[in-house]
Amino acid sequence: MxxxxxxxxxxxxxxxxxxxxxxxxxxxxxxxxxxxxxxxYERSIGxxxxxxxxxxxxxxxxxxxxxxxxxxxxxxxxxxxxxVVGVATSKKGIVYxxxxxxxxxxxxxxxxxxxxxxxxxxAMSSVAKICQDPATADVVAELPTAEKVWKFFxxxxxxLPSYVRACDIMRPAKVKLQEHDTLEKAITLxxxxxxxxxxxxxxxxxxxxxxxxxELLRVCLPDYVLWMEDLTPILNxxxxxxxxxxxxxTWLAEIMTNEYxxxxxxxxxxxxxxxxxRQRVDRAYVVRGEKLVGVVSLGTFLDRVxxx
Amino acid sequence: MAVLNRKRTAFKLFSRMVLLLAITSGVGLLAxxxxxxxxxxxxxSVFIMIVMxxxxxxxxxxxxxxxxxxxxxxxxxxxxxxxxxxxxxDVILFLVGMMVTVGVLKELGLFTWIIQSVIKTRRMTGPMxxxxxxxxxxxxxxxVDEVTSIVFIATLIFQVCDTVxxxxxxxxxxxxxxxxxxxxxxxLGNPVGILIGQNAIPPLSFxxxxxxxxxIMLVTLSxxxxxxxxxxxxxxxLLSERLETRREMGLGLGPLVQVPYKRGLGILVGxxxxxxxxHHLESYLGLAPNTVLIMAPLVIAGLLMIWRHERxxxxxxxxxxxxxxxxFMMLFAVxxxxxxxxxxxxxxxxxxxxxxxxxxxxxxxxISISAFGSAFVDNxxxxxxxxxVVNKLGHTPLLWALLQGACLGGNATMIGSTANIVALGMLxxxxxxxxxxxxxxxxxxxxxxxxxxxxxxxxxxxxxxxxTRAQRELEAVxxxxxxxxxxxINSHQTETSQSGGPGASVFMDIxxxxxx
Numbered sequence: 029m030x031x032x033x034x035x036x037x038x039x040x041x042x043x044x045x046x047x048x049x050x051x052x053x054x055x056x057x058x059x060x061x062x063x064x065x066x067x068x069y070e071r072s073i074g075x076x077x078x079x080x081x082x083x084x085x086x087x088x089x090x091x092x093x094x095x096x097x098x099x100x101x102x103x104x105x106x107x108x109x110x111x112v113v114g115v116a117t118s119k120k121g122i123v124y125x126x127x128x129x130x131x132x133x134x135x136x137x138x139x140x141x142x143x144x145x146x147x148x149x150x151a152m153s154s155v156a157k158i159c160q161d162p163a164t165a166d167v168v169a170e171l172p173t174a175e176k177v178w179k180f181f182x183x184x185x186x187x188l189p190s191y192v193r194a195c196d197i198m199r200p201a202k203v204k205l206q207e208h209d210t211l212e213k214a215i216t217l218x219x220x221x222x223x224x225x226x227x228x229x230x231x232x233x234x235x236x237x238x239x240x241x242x243e244l245l246r247v248c249l250p251d252y253v254l255w256m257e258d259l260t261p262i263l264n265x266x267x268x269x270x271x272x273x274x275x276x277x278t279w280l281a282e283i284m285t286n287e288y289x290x291x292x293x294x295x296x297x298x299x300x301x302x303x304x305x306r307q308r309v310d311r312a313y314v315v316r317g318e319k320l321v322g323v324v325s326l327g328t329f330l331d332r333v334x335x336x
Numbered sequence: 337m338a339v340l341n342r343k344r345t346a347f348k349l350f351s352r353m354v355l356l357l358a359i360t361s362g363v364g365l366l367a368x369x370x371x372x373x374x375x376x377x378x379x380x381s382v383f384i385m386i387v388m389x390x391x392x393x394x395x396x397x398x399x400x401x402x403x404x405x406x407x408x409x410x411x412x413x414x415x416x417x418x419x420x421x422x423x424x425x426d427v428i429l430f431l432v433g434m435m436v437t438v439g440v441l442k443e444l445g446l447f448t449w450i451i452q453s454v455i456k457t458r459r460m461t462g463p464m465x466x467x468x469x470x471x472x473x474x475x476x477x478x479x480v481d482e483v484t485s486i487v488f489i490a491t492l493i494f495q496v497c498d499t500v501x502x503x504x505x506x507x508x509x510x511x512x513x514x515x516x517x518x519x520x521x522x523x524l525g526n527p528v529g530i531l532i533g534q535n536a537i538p539p540l541s542f543x544x545x546x547x548x549x550x551x552i553m554l555v556t557l558s559x560x561x562x563x564x565x566x567x568x569x570x571x572x573x574l575l576s577e578r579l580e581t582r583r584e585m586g587l588g589l590g591p592l593v594q595v596p597y598k599r600g601l602g603i604l605v606g607x608x609x610x611x612x613x614x615h616h617l618e619s620y621l622g623l624a625p626n627t628v629l630i631m632a633p634l635v636i637a638g639l640l641m642i643w644r645h646e647r648x649x650x651x652x653x654x655x656x657x658x659x660x661x662x663x664f665m666m667l668f669a670v671x672x673x674x675x676x677x678x679x680x681x682x683x684x685x686x687x688x689x690x691x692x693x694x695x696x697x698x699x700x701x702x703i704s705i706s707a708f709g710s711a712f713v714d715n716x717x718x719x720x721x722x723x724x725v726v727n728k729l730g731h732t733p734l735l736w737a738l739l740q741g742a743c744l745g746g747n748a749t750m751i752g753s754t755a756n757i758v759a760l761g762m763l764x765x766x767x768x769x770x771x772x773x774x775x776x777x778x779x780x781x782x783x784x785x786x787x788x789x790x791x792x793x794x795x796x797x798x799x800x801x802x803x804t805r806a807q808r809e810l811e812a813v814x815x816x817x818x819x820x821x822x823x824x825i826n827s828h829q830t831e832t833s834q835s836g837g838p839g840a841s842v843f844m845d846i847x848x849x850x851x852x
Contacts, residue, residue: 250590251495252492252495255443255447255448256445256448256595257444258444261445261594261595267591277585277586277587281501287768
């Protein structure tokens with residue numbers, strides 16, 4: 029898993045010929061089509077319209093904005109055997125999607141083999157660092173020639189990682205609970221966000237536990253209540269009534285479980301699948317040290333790895 | 337890594353198999369050297385093989401027992417009629433009846449009610465919780481059986497410990513030890529209770545257990561609770577603090593619902609009364625000793641299965657531990673083979689040679705041997721093999737010594753009794769945590785030794801008041817004659833009474849099997 033001798037530069041995946049520099053086009057669909065035509069000419073990616081349709085479908089579901097002014101659309105094709113990358117820059121900016129306010133100035137289009145789930149994720153992971161810099165898109169858009177754009181990537185030391193890391197496929201954990209929250213807040217968040225479990229963090233954002241809807245249900249219906257075959261005593265949710273009466277006084281610590289899947293942010297993304305399967309849960313929490321940095325649900329994992 | 341683990345597992349299994357075969361062969365060789373005949377050698381070897389299997393191959397113990405029985409039958413050491421007789425179907429059916437009844441009681445909410453009664457106790461403290469748990473575990477063990485008791489008590493402990501966030505392990509250890517101690521109280525507490533009761537010559541009754549064993553159990557339990565409170569004081573104090581905090585916040589220990597428990601309680605009380613009166617009913621009806629005792633759980637289970645006929649199959653399939661019961665049957669048959677081939681008689685002879693016939697020496701010896709053996713192998717194995725020896729020695733107190741040693745010795749190690757294994761399994765499944773052998777052993781040895789000493793004291797104190805074997809035989813004959821008279825009057829079966837009758841012959845066979 030070392031990045032030593034076999035390290036591949038991101039710039040080796042394309043050349044100046046696969047870059048459209050400072051395009052005058054301003055709508056997303058036209059620039060994507062032009063970029064695909066260029067790749068079809070230079071790298072033989074097959075039926076352009078089919079790929080185009082595939083990319084638009086994917087973008088209309090969720091625009092692949094990976095940084096300020098940067099989009100990274102992609103498609104996975106069964107007809108190619110290695111990843112193909114095309115780049116387009118725009119000084120004016122491209123209107124990318126209705127709900128995206130900032131115009132896009134840098135598009136990195138990737139077309140990867142369908143049977144190679146890691147290829148696209150590795151490419152995305154490699155450019156993640158430059159995407160974090162809000163000035164990147166503006167800087168690249170100002171470069172006047174395709175050669176200079178290519179050199180930007182070549183000299184930036186952007187290396188394809190030898191494996192996809194957990195943090196490459198995670199999403200930020202936006203909904204979380206604080207240690208001192210009560211059951212009342214947990215129930216509200218469960219209902220509002222339709223989640224099955226919520227992470228609990230301390231004041232330093234360290235993950236201290238997880239509250240699950242299953243545990244909540246188990247608190248209301250402990251084993252000794254479930255033994256009874258006759259449902260009459262609990263027909264009107266009597267055990268829940270007591271929980272509701274005391275929800276504002278019940279600290280999360282009481283129903284918090286220590287049995288959840290965690291993976292280190294830099295561990296291979298496959299570790300996520302391993303932990304989810306091993307612990308029989310549907311999401312894994314991504315931590316750096318003890319700090320919660322993101323979450324990978326089973327849905328996200330399948331989307332990123334099998335369909336992404 | 338996985339390959340390495342597989343190799344390690346295979347090596348471990350192989351080395352255990354070698355150990356099993358070596359010990360079995362060693363015992364066989366030893367038996368041959370002390371001039372036992374071929375059948376005695378085989379019976380001893382197979383018995384030791386099964387004992388070792390329970391120790392080394394817990395998961396394969398039934399399979400190994402099947403093989404062992406086949407070896408005994410294939411070598412004419414055990415024939416089919418003896419096998420069927422020695423399987424002790426009476427004990428097995430009694431346990432089936434109890435298991436079905438407990439399954440129904442669970443569904444009727446009786447155990448839910450018991451747990452709720454504990455968790456709603458006002459001003460609960462750590463020591464109070466420990467005392468309640470220990471006493472409840474012991475009494476439930478007396479009334480139902482040790483495994484059922486620990487399953488319910490462990491659930492109670494998990495509920496409280498989960499709610500107040502304390503480590504459940506110390507409380508599970510306390511409950512298991514109380515369960516094992518409690519299981520000496522009555523015939524229902526432990527399979528060895530019914531085994532001893534049924535196979536003692538003449539058989540012991542439920543009132544006998546209440547009279548001679550229950551008081552000893554109460555003293556042993558009280559003393560052991562004191563030891564356990566001292567040993568786990570730190571955890572108990574933490575529980576007290578957490579309970580206090582929770583009480584201050586006005587929070588309970590779990591949801592409470594209105595449980596219609598009266599039907600279940602009525603059934604349980606009815607069954608206990610039925611069992612407690614078995615001796616009188618047998619005399620009145622002219623039945624062989626312990627017939628009603630065996631019949632009671634079966635009758636109750638049958639009636640319950642008719643009442644809840646839609647769940648009847650579930651009770652039989654899910655609530656009856658067929659795996660364990662089949663193992664017991666095989667075990668009884670192998671132990672029966674020891675008796676059939678007169679190995680047990682020889683052991684009794686060696687015993688008498690080594691320790692004489694003095695009760696003051698034999699009592700602690702029997703307690704120590706059965707306690708030591710039960711600490712490492714299933715106590716049923718030990719009792720099944722030892723009961724003919726104790727019968728041969730002929731002292732009534734030794735029956736109680738065997739019972740006490742076999743049950744109390746189980747506290748010494750984490751594999752010492754079925755209750756220990758069940759509770760640790762529950763703990764492991766719920767918390768994915770292991771109790772280390774020595775974590776248990778340190779407390780276990782203290783409690784086991786201490787409780788055995790108390791039990792020895794109890795037996796020694798009660799011995800002068802216990803009927804001798806001759807007195808028990810006389811009482812049994814008197815009862816038999818009364819029963820016969822009663823039968824004659826009621827049935828007017830003159831031909832049976834004139835000839836002494838087949839009924840009398842069957843009874844005599846049950847009371848004095850050795851003499852027939």
